[in-house]
Amino acid sequence: MDETARLQAGPVDAPRAQEIGTPWPPAGVVGQWTDVYFKRTRTIVERHGDVAVTYAVFMRRPVVFAPHLALDWLRSVAAARGFTPEIEVRYHEGQWVGAGEPMMWITGPFSQLAELETLFLMKLGPACVAAHNAFVMSAGLPKSAFLAMDARHCAGTEMADLMAYAASVGSERARRKAGAIGFIGNATDATAHYFGQSHGFGTMPHALIGYAGSTVKAAELYNETFPNEAMTVLVDYFGREVSDTLAVCRRFPELAAAGKLSVRLDTPGGRFIEGLDPPQSYAVLERRAPDSIRGYRDETELRYLIGAGVSAAGLHWVREHLDEAGFHTVKIVASSGFSPAKCRVMADAQAPIDVVGTGSFLPEHWGETYATADIVAYDGVARVKMGREFLLKR
Numbered sequence: 001m002d003e004t005a006r007l008q009a010g011p012v013d014a015p016r017a018q019e020i021g022t023p024w025p026p027a028g029v030v031g032q033w034t035d036v037y038f039k040r041t042r043t044i045v046e047r048h049g050d051v052a053v054t055y056a057v058f059m060r061r062p063v064v065f066a067p068h069l070a071l072d073w074l075r076s077v078a079a080a081r082g083f084t085p086e087i088e089v090r091y092h093e094g095q096w097v098g099a100g101e102p103m104m105w106i107t108g109p110f111s112q113l114a115e116l117e118t119l120f121l122m123k124l125g126p127a128c129v130a131a132h133n134a135f136v137m138s139a140g141l142p143k144s145a146f147l148a149m150d151a152r153h154c155a156g157t158e159m160a161d162l163m164a165y166a167a168s169v170g171s172e173r174a175r176r177k178a179g180a181i182g183f184i185g186n187a188t189d190a191t192a193h194y195f196g197q198s199h200g201f202g203t204m205p206h207a208l209i210g211y212a213g214s215t216v217k218a219a220e221l222y223n224e225t226f227p228n229e230a231m232t233v234l235v236d237y238f239g240r241e242v243s244d245t246l247a248v249c250r251r252f253p254e255l256a257a258a259g260k261l262s263v264r265l266d267t268p269g270g271r272f273i274e275g276l277d278p279p280q281s282y283a284v285l286e287r288r289a290p291d292s293i294r295g296y297r298d299e300t301e302l303r304y305l306i307g308a309g310v311s312a313a314g315l316h317w318v319r320e321h322l323d324e325a326g327f328h329t330v331k332i333v334a335s336s337g338f339s340p341a342k343c344r345v346m347a348d349a350q351a352p353i354d355v356v357g358t359g360s361f362l363p364e365h366w367g368e369t370y371a372t373a374d375i376v377a378y379d380g381v382a383r384v385k386m387g388r389e390f391l392l393k394r
Contacts, residue, residue, distance in 0.1 A: 023069075023072055023073040023076045023077070024073075024158055025119065026077070026080065027076075027080035027081050030115055030116065030119065031115060033118075033119060034115045034116070034117075034118045035118050038114045038117060038118065039114075039115060041110075041114045042110075042112075042114045042115055045110045045111045045114070046111050050109050050110055050111045051109075051110050051378050051379045052107060052108065052109060052110070052378075052379050052380070053107065053108070053109075053110045053113060053375045053377065053378055053379075054105050054106065054107040054375065054376050054377040054393075055105065055106045055107075055113065055117070055373045055374065055376070056102045056104075056105055056373065056374055056375075056376045056384075056388075056391035056392075057103050057104050057120075057121075057124065057371060057372070057373045058100055058102050058103055058371070058372055058391060059097070059099065059100075059103070059125060059128060059129075059370070059371050059372070060099055060100065060368075060370070060372070061099050061129070061368050062096065062097065062098055062099050062132065063096075063097050063128035063131065063132045064094060064095070064097070064128060064131035064132040064134075064135050064169060064170050064173055065091040065093055065094060065095045065096075065097050065103060065128060065131070065169075066094075066124075066127040066128050066130070066131040066165065066166045066169040066170075067093065067103065067124060067127075067128075068093055068165065068169075069123050069127065069161070069162055069165055070120055070121075070123035070124040070127070071087065071089075073119070073120065074087075074106075074116060075087075077116060078112070078116075081112055083108055083109055083112050084108075085106050085107065085108035086106070086107040087104060087105075087106050088104060088105045088106075088107075089103070090102060090103060090104055090105075091103060091104075093169060094131075094169050094170075094172055094173040094176070095173075096173075097128070100390060102391050103124075105376070106373075110375075110378075117373050120373070121370070121371040121372070121373060123162060124371045125369040125370050125371030126159070126162060126166070126363060126366075127162050127163070127165060127169075128166070128369075128371070129166075129363040129369045130162075130163050130166035130167065130170070130361055130362055130363055131166040131167070131169040131170035131173070132170060133170065133339075133340050133360075133361040133363065134146075134166060134167040134168075134169070134170025134171050134174070134182075134183060134361040135170035135171070135174050135177075136170075136340040136343070137170075137338070137339075137340050137343040137356070137358065137361055138170065138171050138175075138178070138180040138181070138182040138183065139173075139174040139178035139180050140340070140343045140344050140346075140347045141180075141343050141346060141347050141353065141356065142174070142178050142179055142180035142181065143181065144181065144353045144354065144355065144356050145181045145182070145183075145184045145354065145355045145356070146167075146171065146181070146182060146183040146184065146355070146356045146357075146358060147183070147184065147185055147186060147187065147201055147333075147355060147356070147357045147358070148163070148164055148183055148185070148186035148187065148195070148358070148359070148361070149186070149187045149335065149357045149358060149359045150163050150164070150167070150186075150361065150362055151186075151187055151191075151359075152359065153359045153362055154362070157190070160188065160190075160191060161190070161191055163361075163362055164186055164188075164191035164194045164195075165191075165194050166361075167183050167186070167194070167195075167361055168183060168194040168195055170361070171183035171195075184197075185197045185200065186200055186201070187200045187201065187202050188200045202232075203222060203229075203231055203232045203233070204218055204222055204232070204234060205234070206234055206237050206266075208222070209234055209237040210237065214238075215233065215234070215235055215237060215238060215240070215244040215247065215248060216244070216247050216248055216251050218233070218234075219231065219248050219251065219252065220251070223252065223255075230260040230261070230262070231252070231255060231260065231261055231262070232261075232262040232263070232264050232331075232333055233248050233261070233262070233263055233264065234263075234264050234266060235264065235265065236265060236266050236267040236268075236273075239271065239274060240274050241265060241267060241273045241274045241314070241318060242273070242274045242275055242317070242318060242321050243274060245263045245318060245321065245322065245330075246321060246322075246325055246327075248261070248263065249261065249263075249322070249325065249327045249330055256329065256330050257329060258329070259329040259330075259331070261330050261331075262330065262331040262332065262354065262355070263318070263322075263330060263331075263332060263333065264332075264333040264334075264335060264357065265310050265314065265315065265318065265332065265333070265334050265335070265336070266310065266335045266336045266357075267309050267310050267314065267336065268308075268309060268336070269303075269307075269308050269309035269336070269337070270308060270309075271308055271309075272307075272308050272314070273310070273311070273314035273318070275317065276311075276314055276317055278306055278307075280313075281305075281306035281307075281311060281313035281314070281317075282306055284316050284317050284320070285305060285306060285312065285313050285316065285349060287316075288316040288320075288349075288350065289312070289316070289348070289349045289350045289351075291348075292305060292312065292345075292348045292349040292350070293305060293306070300341065301341075301345050304341075304342050304346065305345060305349055309336055309337070310334055310335070310336045310337070310338075312345065312346055312349035312351040313349075315332060315334060315346075315351045315352055315353060316349075316351065316352060318332060319332060319352040331354035331355065332352060332353060332354050332355075333353075333354065333355040333356075333357055334346075334353045334355070334356055334357070335356070335357035335358065337360055338356050338357070338358040339358075339360035339361075339364065340360075340361075342360070343356070374388050374391055376388075376391050376392050376393070377393075
């Protein structure tokens with residue numbers, strides 16, 4: 001099966017990350033990575049008498065539940081430490097969780113759980129917010145496929161693993177709830193299994209265009225090296241999105257006709273796509289999606305519609321030129337800042353996007369990713385700090 005067929009087929013069941021390697025950090029170094037006051041709490045409790053405690057875990061904003069990696073880590077470390085926590089999970093993976101709703105209750109010895117709280121929350125909150133964003137984006141553009149291109153924006157490989165997992169969870173919810181195509185793959189081999197793939201997807205970066213000296217030459221080099229693969233060609237390097245798109249299509253008419261050729265628009269926000277300016281962009285949308293420019297739009301939404309960079313008008317503009325030249329089966333891959341907000345605007349404008357390449361499902365406001373755990377019972381007696389009574393079991 002070639003790359004295009006695999007992309008169209010979408011994801012299949014695949015093994016989870018915990019089956020590959022050891023969860024980090026392992027039990028032996030947990031104390032080095034947790035807050036000191038939890039280490040001191042453990043010392044006090046061990047000296048004065050251990051108790052069984054129950055933690056309630058929640059977040060302050062709505063999210064899509066993505067607990068798998070956090071729970072795998074917790075169970076692995078607990079086993080290494082010689083105890084088994086009692087975990088009462090209130091939601092299934094991929095379910096919507098409201099702000100302040102207890103996601104789960106975790107019961108175990110205070111002396112053991114105290115040191116695990118920080119590291120557990122690190123793995124839970126960001127994944128739940130990223131899953132939420134992936135869901136919103138996929139559901140908002142249900143007919144577009146998504147590729148997770150977040151790796152370069154992650155703070156290390158552990159975060160990259162967590163974010164790829166989250167994208168797969170949010171995407172699966174979008175397929176279930178909105179019939180969306182969702183995320184069908186990602187950019188790295190290490191996390192491709194989350195999307196049911198054996199490897200990551202991608203063809204050429206801007207650096208290859210610069211190396212080749214022309215967009216067509218870069219496509220020739222790629223095709224010569226990987227003759228049996230479908231090809232996605234970046235067309236914005238020289239600011240000739242339309243001209244280079246058509247030149248590549250004319251150079252590879254067989255690939256174009258077979259649906260194995262895509263062009264990727266990644267135009268920076270400092271300039272317009274070739275042939276466009278604000279008046280021309282308005283004219284394009286007037287032809288293609290007039291309702292999108294009729295209502296109130298703030299400055300950011302207007303930029304997504306008719307501004308510089310990869311705009312809805314720009315996508316329609318390139319599609320128009322492809323169709324006028326007879327290249328109806330050439331696909332458009334859009335990247336550059338495709339966040340939940342940008343995806344909503346693109347949906348309103350009926351932008352002709354076959355594939356979205358995005359890392360912008362990563363949480364934009366990191367403060368929203370903070371998961372919280374409060375102890376709500378000591379040896380079975382309900383007790384929680386004032387103001388958090390909503391976490392008690394009822």
